[in-house]
Amino acid sequence: MSEPSAPVEPIAQQPERASQPILQAEGLSKVFEVRGGDRFGRKHPVTVLDDISLTVRRGESFGLVGESGCGKSTLARCLLRLLELSAGRVLFDGVDLTTLDRDELRALRRRMQFVFQDPFASLDPRMTAGAIVEEPLEIHEIGDQRERRQAALEMLADVGLTAEQARRRPHAFSGGQRQRIGIARAFVLRPEVVILDEPISALDVSVQAQVLNLLAKLQEQLGLTYVFISHDLAVAEYFCDRVAVLYLGQVMEVADRSALFSDPLHPYSVSLLSAVPVPLAGGRARRAERPQPIGEVGSVIERPPGCPFEPRCPVGRGRDICRAERPPITEPAAGHQVACHFPGEVSVHGARRNGAGTNAGDGDGTARPGHTETAAQ
């Protein structure tokens, strides 16, 4: 792959990050045995992830976006081998996770952590915040008790919680604070990769901003790599350097933030992007110009034989090749991959934003701004 010479900024600006993969999926598939579907309740296989290949680079925020059922959360779990793959492999820093035994995997898990969506369900209500953050250190037998306590308190301070608050149990905290505890628990091990599974969707808007800022600050401080799962494209656009769009367990498109959001090539990306309401004046007029999404989100149980998006696609619906053949992944521009027989045939022109140029990535404008938390807790 050649170095992008085109004005595609984030990579060019951060050359040292550009080419080092830290997490790679190669031909990753996941099949679940599902009961039902027929009256005898026989089990039958359902492919929820279908031959996915992706590369996450060190130091970046890599977004996984798509609608419910697209497999983004399953993929995230497979990437850390919290779920076993049905086919393919996952390389973490060059090591094939699928070949590791339990102990080896456990040792490696220190370097890969997970933050869950629901800060209410993911914290043990009987433990204090301090104990919750200490626990991973205990499990991985890091330091002695005093050092662990100290590390937990420092980590809690980093996420904006005091030593006094460390003695409280989860119920005493608000949703945003609980998510901070979840973040502290994941980050206390100083991982290299953190998978953030819808980390802010359960939170109020004002609190979402605080948590996003915190995540950005920690990434900068600790040099972390994020895999950021979101159904909210506005958040992904704000937060991620590169984004993969998934539909029914397949990758539709992967690109830099600015390329994906200003010049999406896959009709599914286009319809997803144009459906996002933007908090700017003139939304009614904007919405009237957009094409209406066709039909229902499909199901992996009845996956179409060709392109999974074909039945809803404004470009390919009814076209023979789209119905019959799964599109190969091509790379029409450096770093911009798409799985479509007719990439770029529809565009978001006018459909998305009003007047304000679609070229959001103007010069260095797209680099995520330097982060200091402005929220006085």
Place this chain on the structure above:
Amino acid sequence: MDELALSVRNLSTVYDTGESVVHAVRDVSFDLRRTERLGVVGESGSGKSALALSILGLIEPPGRVVEGEIVLGGRDISKLSDRQLGAVRGKEIALVLQDPSSALDPVKTIGSQIVEALTVHEPDLRRAAARRRAAELLREVDISQAERRLDDYPHQYSGGMRQRVAIAIAIANNPRVLIADEPTTALDVTTQAQVLALLDRLVDEHRTAVILITHNLGIVSDFCDSVAVMYAGRFVETSGVDHIFVAPTHPYSEALLKCVPNPERLAEGPLPAISGFPPDLSQLPSGCSFAPRCPVGRDLPQCHEQAPVPHRVSGPAGEASVECHFAEQRIREVAV
């Protein structure tokens, strides 16, 4: 000009637990014209849902509406008995909730639930006729093969389809006012777009007025023509929809708008989060309830001591009513 669909005057609702009194809705007044689409925005705990339930007479103990008039089609429904209200709810005013599953009975077919919604208010309706109407309603909310799908159970429908059925039930009797409380929050964006398009048609074809309760300002822009920003049980800013995006005048409105990730502002640094927490509605500060968090009034005695009254201001995108001591000054500043 336009006929009024709903007029709410001085509505106040409290939850009195004995230990504390939570003021969920505080002296809220507004008018809703036919075909108007009013967006009510605010964070959780701002009183949005309590307002909806108060209007519908669905507040349950220990909550109660302590004051106010709710005039629907010329009649004050706040004084009606439960029985009388039952005849109004679902007929003249209807509710759609965030979670469509909660509105649908899992053990009854979709068809029987729509038929029930029809015959409750029209006992003389014959079965066959009711079923025909039910199928029409399903078609109206874009469910294909409507006749056949009447006999399905809710679990056989997708989330988006269930929400459309909930809307079909809500509009079965052609209500004057539809209150939709976060109707698309549980849905994917493409499904959300379909539900908004459906609500569009409803307004256009049946002249229904809609109160859309949401935390998503993007949806307000996409659907509404007026907006009320709710904070601590009050409407702190009301205006036509564009005003709030062009010249958000109340410091809370501005803060709420700014903390939404907006690609247009990528270069402007980290998201300005709102500091502090929403107030405890059982121990409201004596002055402006936003004062403790307010970048303008945090240190001003006036804001802490004196509750602001609504000020009418005029900006580049129309007029607004703003409950802030500094409304006139602010509109000059924000509207550059």
